[in-house]
Each structure stands twice: as C-alpha cells, then as structure tokens.
Amino acid sequence: MFISLLGLSACDSEPPELMKASNKFESDEIRDKHVAYMRTNHMDALKHKRDETMYDGIRTEEHSLNACINCHVPESHNGEVLRHTDQEHFCTTCHTYVAAKLDCFECHVDHPTKLDYELKSAKTSISQKKSILKNMADSNIESMQLKSLDKKELMELAFKHVNNQQSTKPPKSGGVSFKALQNSDLESNSSNKPNQTQKTEELTSE
C-alpha cells in the first residue's frame, strides 16, 4: 500500500517544458484550443493527412508534418541544427517523457529546410538587407562608423535598426522583413545566432 502511494506521488511530476513555436496565434483562446486538440489528436491527424497526401495528392498546410516542423522547430538552436536526437527538439522532449517511439524522422527531415523558391526569396532579403543599410547611412545613423565596420558588425547594426523600426510599427508588417533577414544570415557568423534568436523572442512577445 505504501509503495503504491509512493508510485502515485511519482506520477505527479510536471510534464516537460516544450520549445516555443515561432508563429503566434491571433488570440490565446485559439492557441489553447490548438494545444488541447493536438495533445490528444496529433498522431491521428498526421496519419489521416499522410494518407490523404499519398493517395489523393492533398497538400494543404493543415496537419502537414512540414508545416508542424517549420513552426515548432527553429532553424538553428545555439548555432546548430536541432535534430530529433536532441532532447530540446519539440517532438523528442515529449516523446521521451511518455516513452513513445517516434518514427517520422526516420524518413522525414526533422528541422526546417529551405526549398529552392524560399532560397530565392532569401536572396531578395539580402537586397532588403542592403537597402536597410543604405537607409541607415542616409539617415546618418552612425554613418561615419559604417566604413570601418566589418560585415558582422554591419549586420548587428542592421538588426538593431530593424528592432527600432519594429517597435514603432505594428508587429505584423515589420516581422516579415526581420524574419527574412534572419533567415538569409544563416550562413554568416554563427556567433551571432544566440543573440538573434533572443531578439525574435522579444519581438514576438511584444
């Protein structure tokens, strides 16, 4: 009797903290519904969608595994690609906790990957980046220092500038260019990344 009580008290442990998703719902109510539905049904929804896609070619975003990954898994975590073998991975954290084997990532990619057309849009965001730098120079924000800065420092300046712009703009309109900027800078210095991710979190929480 005592042992079983001990066992019960062990079940009280809190479920693990999950990684934050990158997109935001319009309201907390919609988010809570999504979370409640997915906690119980994500496996059935994914399996249903998988058959619809295989047999009928239905490729909507709803319940698409790629869409889940793109929102729930960051492109980089502490400067590295986050894989399903890492405990921080959104799916792995919970699946380890409940000891349910996760088969999806034997075949499917476990982190967001740029498709060709998205890479093209990343290229345009490089031109956006340049135009932002140009605007900075035009508006004489530290324009005297620009010449002596290297690429990394230029990027930090650009991010600061975007952050300033975003605090004055509604978050939706500013968010797009910032996100694109962040994506396009993936190939550059990895030491920047922790800072950048922190900034996104600050932005989205505003």
Added chain:
Amino acid sequence: MNNFDSYRRNFLSIVGITAGAAASVTLAPNLLLREAQAKPDDEAVTDAKRWGLLINVDKLEDGGDACIAACKKEHGWGDDPKSNQAQDAQWVRKVKVTEKLTGHSFSLPVMCQHCETAPCVDVCPTGASMKRADGIVQVNKHICIGCRYCMMACPYKARSFVHETLVDQRPNSPRGKGTVESCNLCVHRIDKGENPACVDSSPDAIVFGDLNDPDSTISKELEQNGGSQIRADLGLNTGVRYQGI
C-alpha cells in the same frame, strides 16, 4: 485508401472546374506554370488526367546528365552513405546503348516508366507500391516493409533500396532506411502545378503533360511524330515515352 463517395467527388470536381476557370482569368499568361491547370490543394487527384513524359533523346545533348543532376538536387539522392557501389540510389540511370553491327551509340535517361499495369504494384505484399489515380507510380514508404519484391519485378531496374540511415532529407521527398524508392514524377511539384525537376532542367528535350488530353502538347507531339516505349513487348503501356531510340 480514402474513398470519397461519388456525390462528393462530383461536387468537388465542379468546384475545381469553376475555381480553375476563375484562376485562369485572373492570372497573367506568364504566371501559368504549365499548360494544365493545377488542381486546388484540397482536391483529390482523379483519373481524368494521366501524366506522362516524352523524352527526345536526340535533343538531350548530354545524354541526360542535366536531368539526372536536377533529380538528385530535387530529391536529395546520389550522395548517400553506402558500403558498396551496388547500394547506390538509382532514381534515374543514364543508360548507354550501342548497336553491335554499326557501333552507333547514344545515351538515354531511364527512370520509373509509370506503367499503366505496373508489375511492381502487382507484387507488393502490403500495397506500398501503388499507382495514383493520375497514373503516377510511387512507393508509400509509410507501409513499405523493404521486401524488395518490386525491385525484382520492375523490368526497367527503376527502383532502389535505402541501405543506410539518412539525415537531412529534402522536406518534400522523405527517404529512409529500409524502404524502396524510385522516380515519383516529382509528385509534390505536379500537385502544385509545376513541372517535374527533370523537365525544367531540359525543357527542349523533355515534354511533360496529360496523356488523356488530346489537345496537350505531349499528346499532339505523340500523335504527329510518335514515341516508343522501352520494352513495348511487355504491354505495360508506360507513361514515359521516348523519341530517337
């Protein structure tokens, strides 16, 4: 398989036709990705279309190297871990043909021929090797057990087996150890209204289109100049046809 009742299917096709018509009016001509309109994302494929390829070997300057490279890039194969050459993935193979008498030789890309009566579908014990309603033959890797019967059955050697654990697959082309894979005619691109990757890499030499539509470019070209099947004697009615062989 999901079976929609006929009422729903008819209703959806009517909705699809009206949506397609509206789209073709509003889109500028240069935005049309290919001659056949893309189906709406949420509509199931039907057997109204049958996708096919027509490959003109004479116009393939490099014997198909460009389209093989495009396929590798699109589906992420060709650089996989392996313990010997026999384990190489082969979504498309470059096959060199030489006539013994004259010594004349040429190369052609050979991939899944998307047979109407596909032997690989017949032999699959789990139903993983499947033909979609629009004629695309592919492997449902969710239920593939890796028995490789389909590899034995295929007269074109179109299929290969994944022997080692893979990482960093393309998001639209999941591949994994223990399953069989082959050309799926870039089914994810077709569903979006785009051409397969090989067609985009060699647009002069390869035509993609609907074999059921007598007005499509591929059907007209086949009607005028003909196109042969590889191993036509097997009577498989392949979706991939060749000119110049």
